[in-house]
Amino acid sequence: MNSAGRFLVALAVGVSLAWGANATAQPNDAVPHAHEEIMLKGGRTMIYDQNVAVTLRDGHVVYANVFRPKQPGTYPVVMAQGPYGKDATFQEAYASGWAQLLKANPEICAQSSCRFIRWEHTDPERWVGDGYVVIALDVRGSGYSPGYLDLVSAREARDFYDAIEWAGNQPWSNGKVGLLGISYMAINQWQVAALQPPHLAAMIPWEGASDLYREALFHGGIESNLFLQLWFKGQILPNQNGNAHTAYKDPGTGLPPTGPALSDDLLKANRASLVDSAHEHPLLDGYNQERNAVLSRIRTPFLSAGNLSAAGLHGRGNYEGFVRASSKEKWLFLHTGTHDDSFYSDEGIALQHKFFDHYLKGTDNKWEKTPAVSLVERDPARATWTTRTEQAWPLARTRYVSYHLDAKDHLLSTEPPKADASVTFDAGKTAALFDLSFDRTMEFTGPLAAHLWVGSSTTDADLFVTLQLFDDKGREVTFLGASDAASPLAQGWLRASRRKLVVERSKPYQPWYAFDEIQKLTPGQLYPVDVEIWPTSIIVHPGYKLTLRIEGADFQRPVSDPAANGFGKRGSGVFLHDDPVDRPQAEFAGVTTVASGAAHDSFLVLPMIPRGE
Template sequence: MNQTADQYHRSEVRDRIRIDWHVPIPMDDGVVLRADVYRPDDDGRYPAVMSYGPYAKGLSFQEAYAPQWEKMVGDHPDVAAGSSNKYQNWEVVDPEKWVPEGYAVVRVDSRGTGWSPGYIDVWATREARDFYECIEWAGQEPWSNGKVGLDGISYYAINQWHVAGLQPPHLTAMVAWEGAADMYRDVTYHGGILSEFCGNWYPRQVEIVQYGLGERARKSPITGESVAGPVTLSDDELARNRADFGADIKRHPLDDQWHRDRSADWSKVKTPFLSAANWGGQGLHPRGNFDAFAKAASDQKWLEVHGDSHWSHFYTDYGRGLQKRFFDHFLKGEDNGWQQQARVILNVRHPGERFVQRSESEWPLAGTRWTSYFLDPEGERLSTEVPARESSVTYNALGEGLTFSTPPLTQQTEITGPITAKLFIAASTKDADIFLAVRVFDPRDDEVVFMGALDPNTPIALGWLRASHRRLDPHRSLPHQPFHSHDRLEPLEPGEVYELDVEVWPTCIVVPSGYRISITLRGKDYEYGGELSEFAKSFHYASRGTGPFLHNDPDDRPPDLFGGEVTLYAGGSRASHVVLPVIPPDRHAA
């Protein structure tokens, strides 16, 4: 083992990999961040695959996220094959599967977490600047070929959009795997309704590895050292060194500068990228991945969409192979046919967790038949025909709501793309929350659900809107994607009818003949009514279909304001409907 002048930095060879532990990376304000670098044990120059985030570079995937690891390797044995798996970390690449292929893997603990001191302020502009400096450091190291790629899931994808907007010179390519991009719409407030996820995630996954936990934190199974730094601070000192993220979110209920500072600026994202989305990621990530492909300024961008859990396909041979082909081309300059790769790779969903891959060239798909399905209270029908007469129906504003269904389909129907709904409603109070679920039922009347990103019983699609946030931004709204301003409250006049445009996140399902399509409007989160698997019962983020993305905060949804009744209007000039992206039969996956 080679010691360096720095008291913590050391270098050694393990498993035929040169590992530099706790490499210091100085920031422009004097804070020194720490990284682990895994690279070939020779004098070659290699491209870097970098991640920067708060989950502690020394924290073992298998120990810290045991249920996810066990399910992933049980479902996908190829994940664990060919590696000792001892260097596996949550949501970043496995060095044992990348270093032998000629890459240097760089894991940076973000400011205030793991082995990096400082103040934690997740996704803030300071973090983006830190990331920029880390990229530039890696691009100029003696072992580097000058090209830096970014790769990782979730947090490690979200901040890729941020740092790409700063355009660091050595940043060459990115793989953003399931990464949100609009902090307000994707992460903290769905349709203006507070999501409880971040308030729970932050203490559960970030605070537990804050720098300064020292001897109180988990130990690295490789080095035996604390994963949260070499010093141990008091609880008061730790609290002073971090933002209260959950409280900050509540202090910013509208889409203000705080949210904008933590969101992508698509006009500045020009780096070549592969954006990988999950059909079942409703409530956090997929919206950002689709928006990236549709809106980013880069002229070299690809979209891939898959199913299964949030973590699985990043590590499978399928996902890793896709990432490597992309990076081999952009970071190594290999002529491997990537430039002929279809710009859109869809794993088209069928009932029974079956996926069929199909190549496309754009998103939304060319030739989409944007088809209006009208809600008809008479018989709770969903039909392409406008109801013959005007009518209305009332439901409990915090209750189970209403479900409208098509008759059994007479032919297979594919729905792939974003969805919108136009609803005409009145409320008995000054506000109302709309929870919209797109659902499919088989001939036995069993609901079709999928293993989603963070819940084993995820429905086809979800959308949300707070009625007082109904104002649209006409410059950013599209026919298939309404864009709400979320910059002011416009309370309802009880009893008055209002027109609402609800954004429903993109989805994909091939609905067989004999199945029914349903739209459910509720006053609370969707709930799956079937039996739960053992994984669903044990996984701390699972619920009954929406995972941790719940909307029950009493401060955000006081009963006196959001209780009462909602009346839905249908037919005539108030023909409430959803617009589904129906794909022509000749485009269907087999």
């Protein structure tokens, strides 16, 4: 095609996209297509079809890469749709992540060429040889899929529904579709499963929020701005359909994997920004409600894989999905490490295969006898951690113990202090600390909460609550996590003016906020507030100390070399809350008071697990 022809194609596509959500796009000759037979390391042959057109209910077309066995027959489907580029290689588009993954799993390419691994997608070569079809789909408005980019929206969930039904009706499909992927590709599993597509037979949401407002956009009602900004600019915009300036390359063509080029004006007009919408919709209104999965409508069998060290995005959703979904067949798998280490490990892939073999192939592998919950025992005193099984979450034998704050002596105790006292801190500068020492080995596993009496010198206050653990030598116990290489034990957040509870849904160990109105503070007056702290699991030993840290800004450790460490060992990773629009100095740089004592009993609820039971 000559330059004039390319211009006309780009112009035609651009005009179609500019019409917005109701516009449709038909199969495009400018989108590259490939058909290739590939010999797998196991000796079987895989057929790779690039950019297969999938027509949605409104006539719009999105594009999928399909990997399937060469041998004729019908096979179960494992699929995912995402905005990160099904044709942008993990190795080049996410080089640092790839290096970290290889370090954790040096044998990752022993059974695969790793040619088709994409960020947070599964490796098709690890599935096709075992009789599966694997599909990777660019969401509308990303990669080669034209259209208006509206991330994690209701329409995007409906698109996913249509793609699942398309896959379930293909001649190479046995009619059973499973969903598999990390983070974004887990979030949209919760969303689409609530729509109940008939061909959806099972799913494995791996570390993905099931309540976007509470778990990604607004932690405790405080805007999580830094992550949104970095994510949108660094991962979403480079792969927006029509972005000719992307550094991503299609390994087959060497060209941008984003379709015909669009002007900057059209690119901006063809996308919704979650960063902008956070400013426009700070409460849990209809806009935000539409993006939250209706978990009670989920009936699909699933394996929810959550990270015990993932405050900020990759933890709470998997717990809540497991607890609140109506599926009768559901499992919770709790691991540690980065958000993709276990996903791509041999053990993780074996777990995924066993689950899907049962539900998508009908294999009698006794999966149904698998205990409902498995979790890593995080014991700092042991060099190697083991995994144990449980029958419920929260654990059935949990005893919730209240540890009362003593503001005078800065301690936590099972007995409330008799005298009233208070401690203050300058928001963003200092913190209130309360210590709890242990004289015996104990375990705490499950959700937890802080019930506090607080006041402010201004009309509002943000509370950042962190649990730190120190061993018998005074060294902090930290964890390699999904967002930070030195994650603390647990974290929670609350904006005081968003303290309104949904009483019927709240529990002593897990408050549930309405987030539907703003209740300002009267300066100098004390108010009871309940701070949800995301679930954790830990075994402590004699001489260990737990510190409850309450402050008015994000928990961040000082690092000796910020350029070398970046956010990696600060403690909160990229999940920071420092947007001056959301947190104006006049309201959020005041003096905060934490009270304790008989009249203002503040306490921390910990999920104690009896030893030996």
